Amino acid sequence: xxxxxxxxxxxxxxxxxxxxxxxxxxxxxxxxxxxxxxxxxxxxxxxxxxxxxxxxxxxxxxxxxxxxxxxxxxxxxxxxxxxxxxxxxxxxxxxxxxxxxxxxxxxxxxxxxxxxxxxxxxxxxxxxxxxxxxxxxxxxxxxxxxxxxxxxxxxxxxxxxxxxxxxxxxxxxxxxxxxxxxxxxxxxxxxxxxxxxxxxxxxxxxxxxxxxxxxxxxxxxxxxxxxxxxxxxxxxxxxxxxxxxxxxxxxxxxxxxxxxxxxxxxxxxxxxxxxxxxxxxxxxxxxxxxxxxxxxxxxxxxxxxxxxxxxxxxxxxxxxxxxxxxxxxxxxxxxxxxxxxxxxxxxxxxxxxxxxxxxxxxxxxxxxxxxxxxxxxxxxxxxxxxxxxxxxxxxxxxxxxxxxxxxxxxxxxxxxxxxxxxxxxxxxxxxxxxxxxxxxxxxxxxxxxxxxxxxxxxxxxxxxxxxxxxxxxxxxxxxxxxxxxxxxxxxxxxxxxxxxxxxxxxxxxxxxxxxxxxxxxxxxxxxxxxxxxxxxxxxxxxxxxxxxxxxxxxxxxxxxxxxxxxxxxxxxxxxxxxxxxxxxxxxxxxxxxxxxxxxxxxxxxxxxxxxxxxxxxxxxxxxxxxxxxxxxxxxxxxxxxxxxxxxxxxxxxxxxxxxxxxxxxxxxxxxxxxxxxxxxxxxxxxxxxxxxxxxxxxx
Numbered sequence: 001x002x003x004x005x006x007x008x009x010x011x012x013x014x015x016x017x018x019x020x021x022x023x024x025x026x027x028x029x030x031x032x033x034x035x036x037x038x039x040x041x042x043x044x045x046x047x048x049x050x051x052x053x054x055x056x057x058x059x060x061x062x063x064x065x066x067x068x069x070x071x072x073x074x075x076x077x078x079x080x081x082x083x084x085x086x087x088x089x090x091x092x093x094x095x096x097x098x099x100x101x102x103x104x105x106x107x108x109x110x111x112x113x114x115x116x117x118x119x120x121x122x123x124x125x126x127x128x129x130x131x132x133x134x135x136x137x138x139x140x141x142x143x144x145x146x147x148x149x150x151x152x153x154x155x156x157x158x159x160x161x162x163x164x165x166x167x168x169x170x171x172x173x174x175x176x177x178x179x180x181x182x183x184x185x186x187x188x189x190x191x192x193x194x195x196x197x198x199x200x201x202x203x204x205x206x207x208x209x210x211x212x213x214x215x216x217x218x219x220x221x222x223x224x225x226x227x228x229x230x231x232x233x234x235x236x237x238x239x240x241x242x243x244x245x246x247x248x249x250x251x252x253x254x255x256x257x258x259x260x261x262x263x264x265x266x267x268x269x270x271x272x273x274x275x276x277x278x279x280x281x282x283x284x285x286x287x288x289x290x291x292x293x294x295x296x297x298x299x300x301x302x303x304x305x306x307x308x309x310x311x312x313x314x315x316x317x318x319x320x321x322x323x324x325x326x327x328x329x330x331x332x333x334x335x336x337x338x339x340x341x342x343x344x345x346x347x348x349x350x351x352x353x354x355x356x357x358x359x360x361x362x363x364x365x366x367x368x369x370x371x372x373x374x375x376x377x378x379x380x381x382x383x384x385x386x387x388x389x390x391x392x393x394x395x396x397x398x399x400x401x402x403x404x405x406x407x408x409x410x411x412x413x414x415x416x417x418x419x420x421x422x423x424x425x426x427x428x429x430x431x432x433x434x435x436x437x438x439x440x441x442x443x444x445x446x447x448x449x450x451x452x453x454x455x456x457x458x459x460x461x462x463x464x465x466x467x468x469x470x471x472x473x474x475x476x477x478x479x480x481x482x483x484x485x486x487x488x489x490x491x492x493x494x495x496x497x498x499x500x501x502x503x504x505x506x507x508x509x510x511x512x513x514x515x516x517x518x519x520x521x522x523x524x525x526x527x528x529x530x531x532x533x534x535x536x537x538x539x540x541x542x543x544x545x546x547x548x549x550x551x552x553x554x555x556x557x558x559x560x561x562x563x564x565x566x567x568x569x570x571x572x573x574x575x576x577x578x579x580x581x582x583x584x585x586x587x588x589x590x591x592x593x594x595x596x597x598x599x600x601x602x603x604x605x606x607x608x609x610x611x612x613x614x615x616x617x618x619x620x621x622x623x624x625x626x627x628x629x630x631x632x633x634x635x636x637x638x639x640x641x642x643x644x645x646x647x648x649x650x651x652x653x654x655x656x657x658x659x660x661x662x663x664x665x666x667x668x669x670x671x672x673x674x675x676x677x678x679x680x681x682x683x684x685x686x687x688x689x690x691x692x693x694x695x696x697x698x699x
Contacts, residue, residue: 616641
């Protein structure tokens with residue numbers, strides 16, 4: 001750190017309001033004087049570990065968090081865990097799962113968790129990650145679970161939460177009626193509060209039911225109450241039915257080329273764990289208001305075959321325009337809106353404006369070392385996508401329907417795993433992805449992923465391994481390596497070379513890019529973990545703005561260097577420190593810097609808190625992301641840019657096993673600006689504070 005940087009940090013600390021300095025000092029005094037028992041690691045800590053890609057703050061981790069929270073409360077017995085059970089942990093790769101199952105088959109039931117150290121591919125880091133979610137017990141004979149027993153054994157959970165920004169944003173400032181008539185989109189229709197209510201019922205992981213109701217900030221309560229409602233009912237393992245799902249659900253098949261919604265691993269520090277774990281048809285529990293199915297889906301099982309079928313019919317948000325044709329005027333879709341916001345007049349006009357009909361099926365043949373599946377999905381809309389004059393959209397879907405067919409495959413042999421999926425869309429365009437995982441020796445493993453998505457391949461419900469957000473117009477080759485040279489030390493690295501054969505938004509010519517990441521993890525004893533990471537992203541972008549095809553491209557490079565350490569002072573206090581620097585290189589060099597201190601504390605009584613204080617100085621292009629602890633089923637990965645400080649405090653109080661209360665306060669202070677954000681979210685000032693409150697009942 002330069003002398004100038006040190007002076008800037010001191011100046012920022014001096015500018016920090018006295019009340020925040022007092023809070024920090026009081027917390028430091030508090031944690032130095034109390035002892036308490038340890039608590040299991042939070043499931044949310046794994047999100048940042050698994051998802052390190054910039055922009056992950058918008059990802060949907062609901063199914064991932066829900067699975068891990070279930071196993072945190074009901075640890076998975078390794079002695080009778082199925083392949084699908086182990087895949088739901090999202091922590092183990094294929095070779096680790098195969099080695100674990102082979103060990104139990106060969107040696108017999110495990111007697112202790114410590115036997116994991118004897119299994120090839122399990123490092124100290126892997127065992128620490130999985131430990132809170134597993135157990136080792138003698139397998140008991142399973143009993144049939146009737147509907148009556150399900151109601152008696154089931155657990156209910158009711159969650160109510162709210163959040164709001166403390167400072168006044170421009171969209172909530174009252175304006176006179178005449179101005180509102182002239183500019184109807186100059187104000188939000190509702191208040192600044194977000195309200196969310198969830199009800200969940202789970203019985204032995206066999207019967208599920210739930211209802212979700214949500215109103216986003218700026219939305220108003222309509223004649224039906226909340227802006228968004230979702231409900232689901234799912235039954236597992238009932239006769240020949242592996243799954244019956246009614247209401248809202250998700251579909252996840254193959255490697256996501258044609259049917260995948262929700263969480264799926266991509267490029268991350270888990271360089272070997274990149275194969276998507278297809279879960280078929282499962283309930284939908286998130287709050288995205290468009291990317292799910294609404295109807296009926298089921299999977300039946302006949303020996304080694306599983307056959308799935310689903311149908312969905314719902315209204316979704318879309319922007320429409322009226323076009324003139326020779327015969328008549330038609331409504332055409334310009335874009336499908338997935339934000340779920342209905343705050344202004346223009347956003348309200350897109351709400352549920354078109355009907356989407358989806359149906360499809362899958363048949364899968366499974367053996368211990370081999371899996372082969374075939375999937376089909378077809379969807380149509382009540383309006384059509386029109387032609388566009390924008391060159392980068394030349395190969396987008398035209399018309400009001402599309403059909404995809406794919407074949408997925410997976411083969412296990414000893415220390416070798418091969419998998420992939422190949423798909424075709426209605427216009428004949430092809431997409432294919434193939435991966436290889438190889439463990440040469442217990443200390444050294446490799447992964448390779450090849451993908452090729454043609455520029456006119458259409459798959460609105462696809463979400464596969466890719467650099468861009470769509471499964472189209474991309475080819476690439478990914479290499480990953482995991483190396484354990486000595487005990488407690490691990491090196492992980494990947495390189496991904498990709499190209500875009502056609503234009504993209506902001507890139508008006510074919511382009512290419514390269515991602516590189518290397519991370520060194522060191523576990524200094526049971527209570528100290530640290531890592532050093534270097535990440536580099538290089539892409540091409542337009543040198544000047546415009547929509548013409550012939551335009552010079554320039555190289556943009558982003559580099560991130562991070563040092564992170566986590567250590568336990570005693571059974572109840574865990575500290576985390578991070579220092580991260582970023583460099584953005586294009587026409588000019590831009591820099592970013594962030595350092596934070598975390599304090600996680602558990603008292604003797606059912607009270608805990610998470611606290612962070614951060615100092616940052618970064619341009620927008622060199623912004624830095626950092627995961628923060630949040631309410632149950634919530635995730636926060638804010639961007640640090642500008643110059644200032646960030647703090648958050650989350651308090652959790654648990655009353656027996658019935659009631660949990662969580663309160664979270666987060667605050668940005670900027671020393672170099674007088675206006676925060678833009679548009680209707682603009683705050684006239686240099687501070688932005690957010691308060692969240694949640695009640696969770698279990699009975």
